[in-house]
Amino acid sequence: MRSLVWxxxxxxxxxxxxxxxxxxxxxxxxxxxxxxxxxxxxFIVLAAFALGxxxxxxxxxxxxxxxxxxxxxHATTIPAAGDANPADATPDVSAPLPPRDGL
Numbered sequence: 001m002r003s004l005v006w007x008x009x010x011x012x013x014x015x016x017x018x019x020x021x022x023x024x025x026x027x028x029x030x031x032x033x034x035x036x037x038x039x040x041x042x043f044i045v046l047a048a049f050a051l052g053x054x055x056x057x058x059x060x061x062x063x064x065x066x067x068x069x070x071x072x073x074h075a076t077t078i079p080a081a082g083d084a085n086p087a088d089a090t091p092d093v094s095a096p097l098p099p100r101d102g103l
Contacts, residue, residue, distance in 0.1 A: 019042070020042040023040070023041040023042045023045070024040050024041070024042060025040070025041060026038055026039070026040060026041075027039065027040070027041040027044055029044060066098070067098070070098045
């Protein structure tokens with residue numbers, strides 16, 4: 001199974017490497033007020049990908065913080081395993097769940 005995963009990774013790497021080699025011609029991005037950025041097309045695609053990844057991570061940060069806060073609150077309310085009554089250690093399943101974000 002590991003060799004199959006590495007074969008898939010290698011195929012993906014060589015496909016992206018071939019894409020980069022085939023897109024070395026110069027391209028330009030026209031900004032506002034007559035500004036233009038000229039660079040090889042592969043760098044423009046890479047910059048767009050990196051900006052998209054960064055935007056996605058920054059968009060998820062508030063949700064991560066909220067889930068972390070809820071998890072901390074639940075961790076402090078659930079008693080430890082060595083407490084006197086193990087029946088009290090089970091979490092309350094009737095408690096409302098936090099709202100779920102996303103699609």
